[in-house]
Amino acid sequence: MDLVLATGIQALSGIATLLLISLGLAIVFGMMRVINLAHGEFLMLGAYSAILAVQAGINLWVAMLVVAPLCVGLFGVVVERLVIRRLYGRMVDTMLATWGLSLALIGAVTMIFGNTVAGFSAPLGSVQIGAYSTSGYGLFLIAATMVLLAAVWAVLRFTPAGLIARGTMQNAGMAAALGVPTERVYALSFAAGAAVSGLAGALIAPMSGVVPTMGTAYIARSFITVITGGAAMLAGTSSAAGLLGSVNTLGTFVTTPVLGEVLMLAVAILLLRLLPQGITGRFFRRSL
Amino acid sequence: MTKYFRDGGGDAVAVDFFPLDVTNFGPAIQKIQAAKPDMVVSALVGGAHVSFYRQWAAAGMKSRIPMASTTFGGGNESLLLSPEEGDGIVCAFSYFQEVDNAANKAFLEKFRAKLGANTPYLGAELAMRSYTGMRLWAEGVKRAGTTDRMKVIEALGSGISVDGPPGRTMLDPKTNHVTLDVYVAEVKNRGFNVLQHFPNSPPADTQSVCDLQKEPNANRQVVVDVRI
Incomplete structure (x- = not known):
């Protein structure tokens, strides 16, 4: 029994991490069709802002939940104004520019802070489940991801700002005519996506190796999740994260970590072969 | 590692390999909890793999199963972790900044005097090995009396050594590897606490399969037999 429960928690945790690191990318890609190759570095900046804020004596929760999204959100505003805005509708150019941005950010952070930064450990201790123990922070991460997802959904679904954003996303010309x-709207969407990425980076910081190049370990995974999800950014990203996260975790349990990764990629490729528009190209088409 | 465990009278309960971009070690940690080994030995490398040590500590495993590593510290991993995550991991390298001998003390003093406030933490062997490698070459040039490539190579093959902060480093002409001192240390407060010192450890595994004096022009890949 405790084995099932512990394994279930690991699977949920795998799904939550995948969803968390992909959500910011999904917002930017879903709203604006901008492929942000610097997404991994946005996560990294979030993690660094949180760590530096903690080092400066700011409360750990404030650093993670307020300082990091604020810093990276503001950075997103700057990036949108200087780079993204000039390249709307030019997908390949945007990819090239954001890839350059990603390299520049890795270089800049390395120059300013060096290759290492003294991180902080995960709060909340550990939780015993029968013969197994898991981190309390891991459970918090699952809950935080669900709250974040619900919050983004509620903003898009119920607020006037969300309505305007969705309208602009569906038909920018018509929205402008009105x-x-x-x-x-684009600038704010990009900033919101960046802020969510910053928050995600800060939240994974105590559970990961925070180095300037850490984004590269996450970027491929988040792209696979968002693309597999398809057009509907929330329903798509969460269903893709649910599927790929559980395949990855359970695959790792039953076989080896190497095969767990291979299985996840194989499922993603198979899905895209069968559903080229992503999961939400066929299912949940009318959802957000 | 499995071979050395068995040689030492132990056994490996399970061995797992991880792709370099794996960041979620939850399943691995749960597998370890189920297998209940006496200790865990990690050969993980890179920024993504640092996640393992953090998730291990967060799951409360640090006080339950001791950990050793042949790689931890080589990339200054100890600086990334907080003391409660890192302290107690046992590592082995041919140098740690904390090595206690006169040569190291004198070296660190000069190093600090030169770089002042910007002095980096040297950590485990990587930086020191590059420095020692350069000094071995310089020794070869001195013995050859010239920087002519072939003459320096011949001089390097004539059995030279340098004394420095890590102890004595001797170039082994049979393998082009070095005989050096090895230290065992535990992580302590983002640095290391040296526990044991093994002077003059030869590159025994390579020596068992390679002899460049007999075969100076050997150009095949040799594989150390670790079958158990």
């Missing part, structure tokens, strides 16, 4: 300042 007097919506689409440029500002």
Whole structure:
């Protein structure tokens, strides 16, 4: 029994991590069709902001939940204004520019802070489940991901700002004709995506190796999740994260970590072969 | 590692390999909890794999199963972890900044005097080995009396050594590897606490399969037999 429960928690934790690291990318890609190759570095910046804030004596929770999304969100505003705005509708150019941005960010952070930064350990201790013990922070991460997902959904579904954002996403020309300042909507969407990435980076910081190149370990995974998810950014990303996360975790349990990764990629490739538009190209089409 | 465990009278309960970008070690940690080994030996490398040590500590495993590593510290991993995550991991390298001998003390003093406030933490062997390698070459040049490539190579093959902060490093002409001192240390407060010192450890595994004096122009790949 405790084995089933502990394994279930690991699977949930795998799904939550995948969802958390992909959500910011999903917002930017889903709203604006901008492929942000610097997404991994946004996560890294979130982790660094949290760590530096903690080192400066700020409370750990404030650092993770407030400082990191704020810093990376503001950085997103700057990036949107300087780079992304000039390249709307030019997908390949945007990819090239954001890839350059990602390299520049890795270089800049290495130059300023060096290759190492003294991280903080995960709060909340450990939880005993029968013969197994798991980290309390891991459980918090699952809950935080669900709250974040619900919050993004609620904003998009129930607030006027969400309505305007969705309208702009569906038909920017029509929205502009109705007097919506689409440029500002895009800028805010990009900043929101960056802020969510920053928050995600800060939340995974106590459970991962925070180094300037840490984004590279996450970027491929988050892209696979978002692309497999398809057009509907929330339903797509969460269903893809649910599927790929559980395949990865259970595959790792039953076989080896190497095969666990291979299985996850194989499922993603198979899915995209069968459903080229992603999961939400066929299912949950009308969802967000 | 399995071979050395068995040679030492132990056994490996299970061996797992991880792709370099794996960041979620939850399943691995749970497998270890189920197998209940007496100790865990990690050969993980890279930034992503640092996640293992953090998730291990977060799951409360640090006080239950001791850990050793042949790689931890080589990339200054100890600086990334907080003391409660890192302290107690046992590592082995041919140098740690904390090695206690006169040569190391004198070296560190000069190093600090030169770099002042910007002095980096040297940690485990990587930086020191590059420095020692350079000094071995310089020794070869001195003996050859010239920087001519072939003459320096011949001089390097004539059995040279340098004394430095890690102890004595001797170039072994049979393998082009070095005989050096090895230290065992435990992680302590983002640094290391040296526990044991093994002077003059030869590159025994390579010597068992390679002899460049007999075969100076050997160009095949040799594999150390670790079958058990």
